[in-house]
Amino acid sequence: MASDDSKPLAFEQIEKVQIDADKLQEGMFVCELDRPWTESPFVFQGFMLTSQKDVMRVRECCEWVYIDVKKSVRFKPGQPGNPVTPTSGEKPLFKPSFSAIAVDSPETPGKQHGFLGKVSQILKKGAASHRDKDFPLALKSSVETRVHTNKLVKSIMGEIRLGKSIDTPAAKEAVAACVDNVMMNQDAGLLLTRLRNKDEYTSEHSLNVAIISIAFGRHLGMNRKELNVVGLCGLLHDMGKMLTPLDILNKPGRLNDEEMEIMKRHPADGREILLDTREVMDTVIDTAFGHHERLNGKGYPRGIGGSEIPLYTRIVSIADVYDAITGDRIYRQGETAETALGILHRSAGNAFDESLVIKFIQTIGTYPLGTVVEMTNGEVGIVVDNNPRQRLRPKIKLLLGHDKQPCKPKIINLNTNPADSIGEPYAIKVSHRAGSFDIDLSQHIQSYIKRI
Numbered sequence: 287m288a289s290d291d292s293k294p295l296a297f298e299q300i301e302k303v304q305i306d307a308d309k310l311q312e313g314m315f316v317c318e319l320d321r322p323w324t325e326s327p328f329v330f331q332g333f334m335l336t337s338q339k340d341v342m343r344v345r346e347c348c349e350w351v352y353i354d355v356k357k358s359v360r361f362k363p364g365q366p367g368n369p370v371t372p373t374s375g376e377k378p379l380f381k382p383s384f385s386a387i388a389v390d391s392p393e394t395p396g397k398q399h400g401f402l403g404k405v406s407q408i409l410k411k412g413a414a415s416h417r418d419k420d421f422p423l424a425l426k427s428s429v430e431t432r433v434h435t436n437k438l439v440k441s442i443m444g445e446i447r448l449g450k451s452i453d454t455p456a457a458k459e460a461v462a463a464c465v466d467n468v469m470m471n472q473d474a475g476l477l478l479t480r481l482r483n484k485d486e487y488t489s490e491h492s493l494n495v496a497i498i499s500i501a502f503g504r505h506l507g508m509n510r511k512e513l514n515v516v517g518l519c520g521l522l523h524d525m526g527k528m529l530t531p532l533d534i535l536n537k538p539g540r541l542n543d544e545e546m547e548i549m550k551r552h553p554a555d556g557r558e559i560l561l562d563t564r565e566v567m568d569t570v571i572d573t574a575f576g577h578h579e580r581l582n583g584k585g586y587p588r589g590i591g592g593s594e595i596p597l598y599t600r601i602v603s604i605a606d607v608y609d610a611i612t613g614d615r616i617y618r619q620g621e622t623a624e625t626a627l628g629i630l631h632r633s634a635g636n637a638f639d640e641s642l643v644i645k646f647i648q649t650i651g652t653y654p655l656g657t658v659v660e661m662t663n664g665e666v667g668i669v670v671d672n673n674p675r676q677r678l679r680p681k682i683k684l685l686l687g688h689d690k691q692p693c694k695p696k697i698i699n700l701n702t703n704p705a706d707s708i709g710e711p712y713a714i715k716v717s718h719r720a721g722s723f724d725i726d727l728s729q730h731i732q733s734y735i736k737r738i
């Protein structure tokens with residue numbers, strides 16, 4: 287990760303041992319590769335080998351790696367590679383499904399690939415151009431769905447404030463359209479979650495959490511019916527806020543303790559509202575009630591934890607936190623996706639289910655479409671396409687020169703190792719918040735749609 291405030295992987299006091307890749311085993315924690323991380327398919331700079339699949343993936347691209355002895359649960363000091371029983375007796379609760387090897391494409395779930403060799407094959411087959419051809423159409427459809435659903439969410443919220451019931455069939459229909467969009471092109475749906483209107487935070491947040499949860503569920507292998515449920519869970523998770531006094535809900539600053547206690551009533555209020563709503567599944571009610579609970583029992587309102595928190599609630603909770611961190615508020619700017627994912631990663635195995643966080647990071651990717659990135663030579667652009675096999679090497683539309691002045695737009699694909707005007711290879715230095723350098727994402731989205 288490039289920004290200074292998002293380094294979840296800066297390990298302290300590492301005791302590391304070099305080991306040949308063919309001696310790797312499950313339970314070992316890989317902390318260094320025999321090559322730069324950016325030249326590997328791995329999202330995280332440090333990860334646990336939790337399955338034989340993980341082991342094979344490392345072997346596919348490395349001859350040797352370093353193992354962090356302290357973080358490994360299967361390693362005997364002095365005998366690298368020898369199988370031993372775990373050094374700690376019981377696995378900690380919610381701990382290790384910490385597989386960090388994370389560049390599975392949602393389009394090809396479960397397939398194994400020799401990453402480095404197959405990147406070029408994928409590109410030669412024209413996968414990227416196919417994505418480009420379909421993208422404007424998918425984006426246009428997603429924009430239409432978003433406009434319609436946002437109106438619906440605002441209408442539902444207004445009805446709740448007036449003491450009326452939720453139009454469940456309309457909400458389900460809107461979610462079904464969101465599922466269709468995500469199935470057609472996930473990147474398009476997620477891109478639109480980056481367009482923010484500070485004055486419509488609560489309604490946009492509900493819609494974003496629905497879309498992000500659907501994309502997340504898709505990555506987890508959910509079928510269409512399950513995606514519709516998880517989408518509805520996301521859409522309605524915060525409806526209890528409609529009973530929160532507006533001066534607290536829309537306060538242009540951080541809440542004091544008393545206000546926070548009032549705000550914390552919204553999960554229970556949401557449950558009450560949904561219990562009075564016809565045709566709403568129990569899962570949706572449970573999610574509204576439980577989305578601020580945490581696996582370590584430190585959430586609210588009940589302080590439940592672990593297996594008491596259902597899967598759909600866990601999924602929506604992660605999507606909720608991600609969107610809250612990246613969203614602009616009246617009193618602060620949203621963080622980058624990179625920072626938000628780093629925060630989630632630091633909470634993995636503690637507040638959040640570790641395996642789900644890893645899967646979530648795979649879903650979003652370090653540089654989602656629309657991310658503003660600054661290159662090492664000072665030029666600035668936005669991410670316009672991701673290579674599913676090398677997500678740290680996206681396609682970027684450069685918009686500003688090294689002096690931060692507008693330049694003739696140019697698209698570079700980092701996966702092809704392009705060089706700048708003085709022959710230096712392009713590389714991302716850091717990602718910036720949405721709207722940085724006055725780059726208007728909505729303008730670029732419009733230009734995409736006009737290609738239809």
Ligand SMILES: [Fe+2]
Binds near residue numbers: 552577
């Ligand atoms: Fe909430």
